Amino acid sequence: MRSAEGQTATQEKQQTQLKASPKKESAKFEEVLKNYEAVIGIETHVQLSTHTKAFCSCPYNYGAQPNTSICPICMGLPGALPVLNSKVIEYAVKVGLALNCKLSLSSKFDRKQYFYPDLPKGYQISQFDIPIASGGYLDVDLPLEFGGGHRKFGVPLLEIVSEPDMRTGIEAAEYAAELQRLVRYLGVSNGNMQEGSLRCDVNISIRPIGQLEFGTKVEIKNLNSFSSVSRAIDFEISRQVLLHTQGQANQIVQETRLWEEGAQKTVTMRKKEGLADYRYFPEPDLPGVTISEEYINGIRNCLPELPEMKRRRYEKLGLSMQDVLFLANDINVAAFFDATIGTGADVKLAANWIMGDIAAYMKNEKLSITDIKLTPKELGELIASIKGGTISGKIGKEILFELMAKGGTVEGLIKEKDLVQIVDPAEIEKIVDKVLAANPKQLEQFRGGKTKLQGFFAGQIMKETKGKANPGLLNKILLEKLNAKS
Amino acid sequence: MPPLIPGSRLFHRSAAALQILTTRKSLLSRQTSTVDLAKSFLDRLRRTEPHLNSFLHVSPDEAILKQAEELDNKIKNNEAVGPLAGVLVGVKDNICTYDMPSTAGSRLLENYRPPFDATAVRKLRESGAIVVGKTNLDEFGMGSTTEGSGYQVTANPWDLSRVPGGSSGGSAAAVSARQCMVALGSDTGGSVRQPASFCGVVGLKPTYGRVSRYGLVAYASSLDVIGCFGSSVADAGILLNSISGHDKFDATSSKREVPDYQSQFVAIDYLESKPLKGLRVGVIRETLENGVDSEVISSVRDAVSHLEELGCTVTEVSLPSFSLGLPAYYILALSESSSNLSRYDGVRYGKQVPGDELNSLYGDSRAQGFGSEVKMRILMGTYALSAGYYDAYYKRAQQVRTIIRSSFKEALDKNDILISPAAPSVAYKIGEKKNDPLAMYAGDIMTVNVNLAGLPALVLPCGFVEGGSGSLPVGFQMIGAAFDEGRDLSPVTDKLWKKFYKLQFGADSTNTVAKVKEREEATQKSLDRIKQRYQEEDARNKSRQVQFCSKVPPPSKKRSFYGGTSVPWLMLLACCCQQHLQHKKWLLKKAKLEFINSREVKNIAAMKNKVVHRNHSVSSTRKPIVNSGFAASSSSSSSSKITKPIQRRF
Numbered sequence A: 001m002r003s004a005e006g007q008t009a010t011q012e013k014q015q016t017q018l019k020a021s022p023k024k025e026s027a028k029f030e031e032v033l034k035n036y037e038a039v040i041g042i043e044t045h046v047q048l049s050t051h052t053k054a055f056c057s058c059p060y061n062y063g064a065q066p067n068t069s070i071c072p073i074c075m076g077l078p079g080a081l082p083v084l085n086s087k088v089i090e091y092a093v094k095v096g097l098a099l100n101c102k103l104s105l106s107s108k109f110d111r112k113q114y115f116y117p118d119l120p121k122g123y124q125i126s127q128f129d130i131p132i133a134s135g136g137y138l139d140v141d142l143p144l145e146f147g148g149g150h151r152k153f154g155v156p157l158l159e160i161v162s163e164p165d166m167r168t169g170i171e172a173a174e175y176a177a178e179l180q181r182l183v184r185y186l187g188v189s190n191g192n193m194q195e196g197s198l199r200c201d202v203n204i205s206i207r208p209i210g211q212l213e214f215g216t217k218v219e220i221k222n223l224n225s226f227s228s229v230s231r232a233i234d235f236e237i238s239r240q241v242l243l244h245t246q247g248q249a250n251q252i253v254q255e256t257r258l259w260e261e262g263a264q265k266t267v268t269m270r271k272k273e274g275l276a277d278y279r280y281f282p283e284p285d286l287p288g289v290t291i292s293e294e295y296i297n298g299i300r301n302c303l304p305e306l307p308e309m310k311r312r313r314y315e316k317l318g319l320s321m322q323d324v325l326f327l328a329n330d331i332n333v334a335a336f337f338d339a340t341i342g343t344g345a346d347v348k349l350a351a352n353w354i355m356g357d358i359a360a361y362m363k364n365e366k367l368s369i370t371d372i373k374l375t376p377k378e379l380g381e382l383i384a385s386i387k388g389g390t391i392s393g394k395i396g397k398e399i400l401f402e403l404m405a406k407g408g409t410v411e412g413l414i415k416e417k418d419l420v421q422i423v424d425p426a427e428i429e430k431i432v433d434k435v436l437a438a439n440p441k442q443l444e445q446f447r448g449g450k451t452k453l454q455g456f457f458a459g460q461i462m463k464e465t466k467g468k469a470n471p472g473l474l475n476k477i478l479l480e481k482l483n484a485k486s
Numbered sequence B: 001m002p003p004l005i006p007g008s009r010l011f012h013r014s015a016a017a018l019q020i021l022t023t024r025k026s027l028l029s030r031q032t033s034t035v036d037l038a039k040s041f042l043d044r045l046r047r048t049e050p051h052l053n054s055f056l057h058v059s060p061d062e063a064i065l066k067q068a069e070e071l072d073n074k075i076k077n078n079e080a081v082g083p084l085a086g087v088l089v090g091v092k093d094n095i096c097t098y099d100m101p102s103t104a105g106s107r108l109l110e111n112y113r114p115p116f117d118a119t120a121v122r123k124l125r126e127s128g129a130i131v132v133g134k135t136n137l138d139e140f141g142m143g144s145t146t147e148g149s150g151y152q153v154t155a156n157p158w159d160l161s162r163v164p165g166g167s168s169g170g171s172a173a174a175v176s177a178r179q180c181m182v183a184l185g186s187d188t189g190g191s192v193r194q195p196a197s198f199c200g201v202v203g204l205k206p207t208y209g210r211v212s213r214y215g216l217v218a219y220a221s222s223l224d225v226i227g228c229f230g231s232s233v234a235d236a237g238i239l240l241n242s243i244s245g246h247d248k249f250d251a252t253s254s255k256r257e258v259p260d261y262q263s264q265f266v267a268i269d270y271l272e273s274k275p276l277k278g279l280r281v282g283v284i285r286e287t288l289e290n291g292v293d294s295e296v297i298s299s300v301r302d303a304v305s306h307l308e309e310l311g312c313t314v315t316e317v318s319l320p321s322f323s324l325g326l327p328a329y330y331i332l333a334l335s336e337s338s339s340n341l342s343r344y345d346g347v348r349y350g351k352q353v354p355g356d357e358l359n360s361l362y363g364d365s366r367a368q369g370f371g372s373e374v375k376m377r378i379l380m381g382t383y384a385l386s387a388g389y390y391d392a393y394y395k396r397a398q399q400v401r402t403i404i405r406s407s408f409k410e411a412l413d414k415n416d417i418l419i420s421p422a423a424p425s426v427a428y429k430i431g432e433k434k435n436d437p438l439a440m441y442a443g444d445i446m447t448v449n450v451n452l453a454g455l456p457a458l459v460l461p462c463g464f465v466e467g468g469s470g471s472l473p474v475g476f477q478m479i480g481a482a483f484d485e486g487r488d489l490s491p492v493t494d495k496l497w498k499k500f501y502k503l504q505f506g507a508d509s510t511n512t513v514a515k516v517k518e519r520e521e522a523t524q525k526s527l528d529r530i531k532q533r534y535q536e537e538d539a540r541n542k543s544r545q546v547q548f549c550s551k552v553p554p555p556s557k558k559r560s561f562y563g564g565t566s567v568p569w570l571m572l573l574a575c576c577c578q579q580h581l582q583h584k585k586w587l588l589k590k591a592k593l594e595f596i597n598s599r600e601v602k603n604i605a606a607m608k609n610k611v612v613h614r615n616h617s618v619s620s621t622r623k624p625i626v627n628s629g630f631a632a633s634s635s636s637s638s639s640s641k642i643t644k645p646i647q648r649r650f
Helices: A010-020 A027-033 A086-098 A169-186 A226-245 A293-301 A307-316 A321-329 A331-342 A347-365 A376-387 A393-406 A410-417 A425-438 A440-447 A451-464 A471-484 B020-028 B034-052 B061-076 B119-126 B169-176 B193-199 B233-243 B294-309 B320-343 B358-369 B372-385 B391-414 B437-442 B448-453 B491-505 B517-540 B589-597 B599-609 B618-627 B640-649
Strands: A036-047 A110-113 A123-126 A144-146 A156-162 A198-208 A218-223 A255-260 A265-271 B055-058 B088-092 B130-135 B182-187 B202-205 B225-230 B280-284 B313-317 B417-421 B457-467 B470-479
Touching: A027 A226, A036 A169, A036 A226, A086 A156, A086 A169, A086 A293, A110 B320, A169 A198, A169 A226, A169 A307, A169 A331, A198 A226, A218 A226, A226 A255, A226 A265, A307 A321, A321 A331, A321 A347, A331 A347, A331 A376, A347 A376, A347 A393, A376 A393, A376 A410, A393 A410, A425 A440, A425 A451, A425 A471, A440 A451, A440 A471, A451 A471, B020 B034, B020 B061, B020 B233, B034 B055, B034 B061, B034 B088, B034 B130, B055 B169, B061 B130, B088 B119, B088 B169, B119 B130, B119 B182, B119 B233, B130 B169, B169 B182, B169 B193, B169 B225, B182 B202, B182 B233, B193 B202, B193 B457, B193 B470, B202 B233, B225 B233, B233 B457, B280 B294, B280 B391, B294 B313, B294 B417, B294 B457, B294 B470, B313 B391, B320 B372, B320 B391, B320 B437, B320 B448, B372 B391, B391 B417, B391 B448
Parallel strands: A218 A255, B088 B130, B088 B182, B280 B313, B280 B417
Antiparallel strands: A036 A156, A036 A198, A110 A123, A123 A144, A144 A156, A198 A218, A255 A265, B055 B130, B182 B225, B202 B225, B202 B457, B417 B470, B457 B470
16 A cells, blocks of 8 residues: 555644544543554445446436436346446456456356345345456455445446555545546546545554554445545544543444544444355356456556556656646646647646646636636647747736637637737837826826836836737836936 | 047147148148137137146237237238247246236236346247247246146146146146147256156257346246247247347357258158168166156167167266256255345335335245245255355355266267156156155256256157056157257257158158158158058057157047157157056155255255254254254155155245
8 A cells, every 4th residue: 555645635634633533632642542553444436437337238327317227137127137248347457457456367256145225136246256356556456346326226336445554544545545546547437436436435443553463343434535534534543542542442343333524423333243144156147257368458558647657757747746746636637738738838837827727717617627618739829829929928817718718729819809919129119108108297206216106107008008018028118218318 | 627638629630730830831821821820729728728727828819819910911912921920839927028927927926017028039029929828837937847836736738637847837738738839938957848748748958048048037047048848849949949049138148150950850751761870879877777767767768779770879878977966956046046036025026015114025025925935945045055054055066067067078979969868757646746845856857967067958758658547748858968959969950850850741841852762762661661560569569558649649539659640750759668558656766765865955954944044153053954853764765754844844
């Protein structure tokens, strides 16, 4: 488990830790905490963004009316049989490769049996003992699992199980955030936690530092943001440590707890009476999945640049760590950035535009980078126009908003609005003369020593030129003129 | 009530006229119309059904006649019609039909109408067939007598006091009584072949994967196959041809090409004197030993010796793993069924018993919907899959399955077909084994191995045993290599089928290939010789009158087996069954004993005697098995002792 690139949840850490603690007062307690170590494992369910469900050709749309996207197969009607959606395997292989897992050339499906209202067949089709991928780079196991989920039965889920290698809430939240980035980069899932496309169940236990065996583990569910992952874990650590120090360690029982966002605490959801017997056995309706080396290589060759690789590359481009993290966080932003610098735009300027005005605009308008009308090509054009002196930075900004809101081309807008910067000294001189002539009183005052009025004149000239005068040239000529006749 | 044995007046005079190819010919030549044909079937169906109860649902006359009219119009306008045009088909009620209820014989699915046709049914309809109705079965296919139906008990047309076999008993009885021309059944452990044997019709279980299972209500998914019933091998072959092939809705259906089974039929006139020369036939020794009725053994042996006469090279093969099949089959089938049947919760379809909360709704719907046999099987399957028992039962059964598969493969490398009886006995009395599930299970011994190995097998009537109101048919089973329904069973299809087919229909086949005249003559001579021999034999054994062949019933009470206008298609084999038909005795004792002595059965029996708790540990449940008294009963020869306590459980 690596979380060197921890950022998403980092900032909130300190205060939430205290806020969520049952006993927030004591620095003493902080001391006690240091004597214990938490062991955290995360089970992530990634809902694959296949167009259709895992085992039938029904479309899957989040938020569709109940019972509109169903057929005999996903209804589990008598006589209906599942047929595996080949996209599911493709996506699983993609994720497996991205996590550097060992892929099984032949894997099989199993039935996991339990009664639940959202499970029409009374069993879930899953991979039990021979998952398609295991032993990944982030130390994750990667079996496939299907079924479950309110109204959404038949939706393919990828289960990514981590080793119990994490120690803090931040670490865990970062692990989940990195997984989210990964699945989004791969295009296998929208990774949206609010919609439940990415669900994290956390297993957590504590033990005194130095002890080898694990403590009693508790599972936490209902974590629908990274910060709640982090907070819930920190709360749970505090709760368990507190019980330990009070000599009530036996009250830590194997159970499933629910994170309550409002109260910022975990509460008991259900206590497990021993292990559930899912009576796994090989799914007889589906033949085993056999994939070839060529198939895997084909997918491997088509893998996109992954977050880690992207971050390294950006670093090499000379961007600051903050820039790198921002740009690489969202695949679409990164793609926009890459396309922009692909037009030959200056790397640092492109990053600044994206992280500054464009990001602010997106935030205000609640748009994503794919929603705005600005294209990377035009951003590149814009940057080039400013750099080349065709337009001023100020006009650049104006054009940018126009481009983001309405689209169009930089060239077109400049022409349409007659915004080309005035760089001809003679022309600027003419306007300076005109302005000076129009404001004799102020000129008097300036020459009388009120040099601050230079700004006033510059403003007037800008107004006259609608901001098109090259500022450097303008100031130079203005100063010359102002001082000339004094 | 008149006996409904074939040959009585209720049955059609010329069976040959009611088979697919002849029907097609007379329809296309406009000698008869589809409507008339349908009417004659419906008429017979209505007369016989009160005695047989083979249908759970019969399509309304108007619906059938409307389809028939449409076909007639097409024929009139010289439009193309499918290969099964006008063929009336019965469909086992666990195969989904969108326009009729599909209950799988269960009260839980009473009045359930699926929104779709099973792939096999869809293909039938596309070929022009008319689905006449849904036939009775043991609930979810779980049984060997059709007594396990949640609705009615079907009678055997040869003797109304006897069972038609099962679970596809309704389909077998319907074809045997000519209520429909052909029928679809399903075969999980012999459910097509055993009733075919009991009812004297041809039953074909294709290779696993040959026919799509989409729309077949699942019993044990890795064993289930949709199979065909016909009154001739040709009919079964034509039916199979139309329903075979890959289906995108069934991932386990095979992508292999479907050979044209029909094109392989050859006219009888081209028979050589040794038409089956070179065909290697292996007789499975273990199936002709103690535990099988001696009459059944002698019928099969006679059929085998006749095959030899026809040119086959007959050897005896041994499959030592044969007896392992039964316990392995029951463990695997029951395990899978416990899972497959968990979808019936009364929520989305089927009978619902309202409850205050979800668990009681589930529980009560299932408790009232399922019959006792089904409940027992779900319990046993659940037990076998439970943590701590999986390795002892399910896993070991899978290992046995692998052994069986490889031993079949070995035997089929050396032989073209393997032969065994289809069942250890002929049809038994209704109620005879109802209270003795172990005896009923033991009757599946001949067929379950084939399902475990996924192989194709064909059951042909090969003779008769005296009993009941006349005599009862005996069937023998021919097992081929995987996907050799057409080619590897081609020893059977290509030679036997063809010959049998032509034997039945005489010269006017659809598929007449020009052959040399001498050959015809030679064939005729050899046939004459055979006929003469049997006539002489028959004369000798007049006192012990043997009834032959279901499909071409003798015209009068006095059954000469050359009766009727055409030569009985099964003559060659059927007449082998002869002479000394002794009084009937049921020699299942040994099989029963062996079966009962096997550890799995003892455990299953103990399971039935115990309430199975969740989360029990291995040791605590094993113990009562030893103490339960079943160990002692293993030395007893009577199975009733064992079943008594079991009976009380249900």
